[in-house]
Amino acid sequence: MQNALEANVFVPPLNTTTTRRISKRSRTSVRSFLTIQVPADGGRARRVELESKGEADCLFLTLASGNVFDVREQAGPVTYQSWDGAWHSHTFDLLFTLIDGTKIAKAVKPFERVIATSFDRELALIARAAVPSFCDKVVLFTDRDYAPAAAKDARRLYYASLQSDPEADAVLAHLCTNLYGRVQIRALAAQAADVGGRLFGAILRAIYSGQLRHLSIGQVSPLSFVGRSAT
Structure with a gap:
C-alpha cells in the first residue's frame, strides 16, 4: 500500500500515544516533539513527545x-x-515492540543520576513486576551506552529510509555492482553527477538497509568510506 510520503499528499500525523502528558518546559532537559513512522501505523506518521535528548537518542538508535x-x-x-x-x-520512557513481537521497555537516565540514586537497584524491582505481563525485557539506557555521533547518524539514517528516490537508489546500485573493498563516499558522488546530492541520501538508505557498511569512525560524511555488506 502506498504511504503518504510516496503519494506526495499531506496527511496529518496521528496523535501521540503517551499515557502521561509531559511538561512542555524544563530547565534541566530538552523536550522533543517530532514525528516518526513505524509499521504498526500502516505508513502514517505519528507525533511523539519525549522528555529528554537521551530519550530521543534512544528512540533513533533503536x-x-x-x-x-x-x-x-x-x-x-x-x-x-x-x-x-x-x-x-513507574512509567517507562519508551516501549518498543519488535517485528518478532518481543516487547522491550526502556528506562532512560543519565549515568550519574543512576549512580546517585541507585536507580539500577530500583529498576530491578520494577522489572520483576513488569515481566512478562507488561513487557518481555527491561533495559536501562544511559549516556554511557552510546556515542553522540552514533545517535546523530541513527536519526539521519532513519529519516533517509523514509524517503523514496528510486532513481538515486538505482544509480548507487549500479555504481556498487563491481565494488570490492572500500570506497570514499565523495568518490561515488563524483561518478553520479546526474543525481547530485541525492546520492548521499541513497547511501544512507543503503547503510540503513544493510546493503552497505559504514567503515569509518564517527558520523557518515562525504569523507567516510563504505563497502558492500557480506552476502
Whole structure:
C-alpha cells in the first residue's frame, strides 16, 4: 500500500500515544516533539513527545536497527513494591515492540543520576513486576551506552529510509555492482553527477538497509568510506 510520503499528499500525523502528558518546559532537559513512522501505523506518521535528548537518542538508535514494529513513549504505569515495602508506580520512557513481537521497555537516565540514586537497584524491582505481563525485557539506557555521533547518524539514517528516490537508489546500485573493498563516499558522488546530492541520501538508505557498511569512525560524511555488506 502506498504511504503518504510516496503519494506526495499531506496527511496529518496521528496523535501521540503517551499515557502521561509531559511538561512542555524544563530547565534541566530538552523536550522533543517530532514525528516518526513505524509499521504498526500502516505508513502514517505519528507525533511523539519525549522528555529528554537521551530519550530521543534512544528512540533513533533503536529505530535504526530496522527491527521495530511499534513504539510507545511514556508507557505504563507499572505498579511495583520497592525495597521499603511501599508500593509505587513507574512509567517507562519508551516501549518498543519488535517485528518478532518481543516487547522491550526502556528506562532512560543519565549515568550519574543512576549512580546517585541507585536507580539500577530500583529498576530491578520494577522489572520483576513488569515481566512478562507488561513487557518481555527491561533495559536501562544511559549516556554511557552510546556515542553522540552514533545517535546523530541513527536519526539521519532513519529519516533517509523514509524517503523514496528510486532513481538515486538505482544509480548507487549500479555504481556498487563491481565494488570490492572500500570506497570514499565523495568518490561515488563524483561518478553520479546526474543525481547530485541525492546520492548521499541513497547511501544512507543503503547503510540503513544493510546493503552497505559504514567503515569509518564517527558520523557518515562525504569523507567516510563504505563497502558492500557480506552476502
